[in-house]
Amino acid sequence: MDFEWSEEQALLRESVARFLSDRADLESVRRCWGDDTGLGDGVWEGMCELGLPGLLVPEAEGGTGLGSLEMGVVAEELGRVVHPGPLVTSAFVATPLLAEVADEDARWEWLPGLTRGELRATLALEAQVETTGESRLSGELPLLHDAAAAELWLVPVGSGPALDLFAVERDDPGVSRRPLGQVDGSRRLFAATLEDAQARRVASGSQAADALASARDRASVCLTADAVGAAERALQLACAYALEREQFGRPIGSFQSIQHLLVDMLSDLEQVRAATVHALWALDQPDVQERRLATAVARAAANERLPRLGASAIQVFGGIGFTWESDIHLFDKRLCSAASLGELAAVTLERLADAVLGEASKNGGEARGSA
């Protein structure tokens, strides 16, 4: 029973945290708030120097060959600065999927660039697309993270043994994208239309379906780990403000009503953190059912607890917390959007209902069937 970060993981956290606080602080987040790519002034290049794009790529393929726990460490740190860039999308979701199942040609062509960060990819987590002729796709991609920053889009068509995973290029003439209207300017979310877009099949069949399911879970847990980092920082900012802000001749943090609100936030944070770290661990375990359940528990926890933590943080700040000038809303928005992305919160709860009532979950059944 060891729930602790290793020394190496702590060192990784330290170096990423130092880099982010030097180069990607909240001022820089504000500078690129709501822009197309969130790449920032040299921030992406700095991440490449740290080797982050190849974190999950096996050493034999030129990457660092680390695992989901290390990925979680980085994601938490990104959340602490509400980082706007495409690292999670490209390095933690799309790249490892490609590394895991893509055919030899695709790997040879794209993996080195992705690993070095010269190229970026995104995975369409939702796709209403069909093949139109050989190597052509048409249809809608209702949600694509970082579609402007990523040159390469991975698009799944079909499911189970009939799944095909295609790669489409952002700049193909048959591809058009539009930003989704949403309030969290720290994320880049797009919808896209494919009209007879040139596509290349990179993987297919049950093995690809399993890898896709695992990539979805990884995306889900990343979102949660990022939110844990953001929530931790929001709580720290709220505590610092409660110590500094005086009313009635004393710091508001000396009032029990404020203290209990902050303790409730801490309790929510630590529960979500515990579930998230467990889910990060479970991602690399062979038991698929365990992985799916751990992912669902972490997601449901974040969905239920973190938007209310964000709201409480603003409550502690009072009126100033409702202004654009205060930083606390950046965190509230990040926590709320995390709960609205990935699997629908209601669907995650359905899966937990299946688990507690001991029924075979429909989604779990699919995962089992294709495992």
Added chain:
Amino acid sequence: MDFAYPPEAETFRGELRAWLEANLEPRFRDLGQGLSLDREGIELLREWNRRLAEAGYAAIHWPEAYGGRDAGLLEQVVLAEENDRAGAPPTLNPIGLANIAPAILQHGREDQKRRYLPPMQRGDEIWSQGFSEPGAGSDLAGLETRAVDEGDCFRVTGQKVWNSLGEWADWCQLLVRSDPDKPRHAGISCLLLDMKLPGIEVRPTTTITGESEFAEIFLDDVRVPKDALLGEPDGGWAVAMTTLTSERAGVATLHLGVSRRIARLAETVRARSTPVGPVAREKLARLYLHGRLLERLSQRALSAILSGRAGPEGSLVKLVWSEVEQEIGETAAELLGREALGGEWARTRLAARSYSIAGGTTQVNKNIVAQRVLGLPRDR
């Protein structure tokens, strides 16, 4: 990071599981839930307790010299898990073994350890704790039960409340005000009180569940021998702190009962209505989620202790546990209707009312976490 238990703990689990399968007869199973027992129940529990003691499973965390196994925290957790799995009854001396014994081991004289620990382990003598008073609940250092040094004995007068097992207790770990002139924390002593001494009256306290798992103790000029002193004269606060902070395995095992009750509620609901409706499904899903979160938090608290990391989890486990226990009772009431007006679910709901009070109220715990973990100033 590894959620598996080390091989030594698994070896211990295997031995214990085999022993429980061979020894836990049906008559012992699920005995004493809620500690509301009659004399017959007490004797049956005592018989079970002796079996445990003879096999060396009654107090595994104690030093070997006093009949324990010097077991670490993980083995204590394994023991709790296996007891839970097998449906084994609680020990007759939960507070004695987990809370009072560590104080005797740390602060007691050798003759006290030899005298009190073996019969406590076997359940031959039942122990209760005399801490709270009508005027000293959350503010324990405000206790007023007076002990006057008469040279050959202490003369003790006062009243204690909320004595678990008080009705059946042979001994009591009693906190008394030995010097009213010293600052509050510095004038308290701890006595190991023989409950058969003249001048002691025990009255059962009937709780809102209708049961009497607690008692009040009235002390009227009780002459307590001087050698009953545990620790230094006026050093009772240190003894009390050992007692109150020693149950480390407790935080790591609170989730076991919660998980069991949630599973049983889900089974009951499913047996009553098929298919289970959407609102009930959501209620059960959230309850299940909260049970799992408590489990994860407990595991992190355990891991923090094992690795020597100072973390906030341990302080939060009790708060979260009481919330989930209360949610179980409320959810049962919502999903089972009149069936939950009596019996097991009514008891669960009522008993849970005390979980945010006993062992430190939620409000005081939040003050402590705010100050010690979050570094906020004391209210004034």
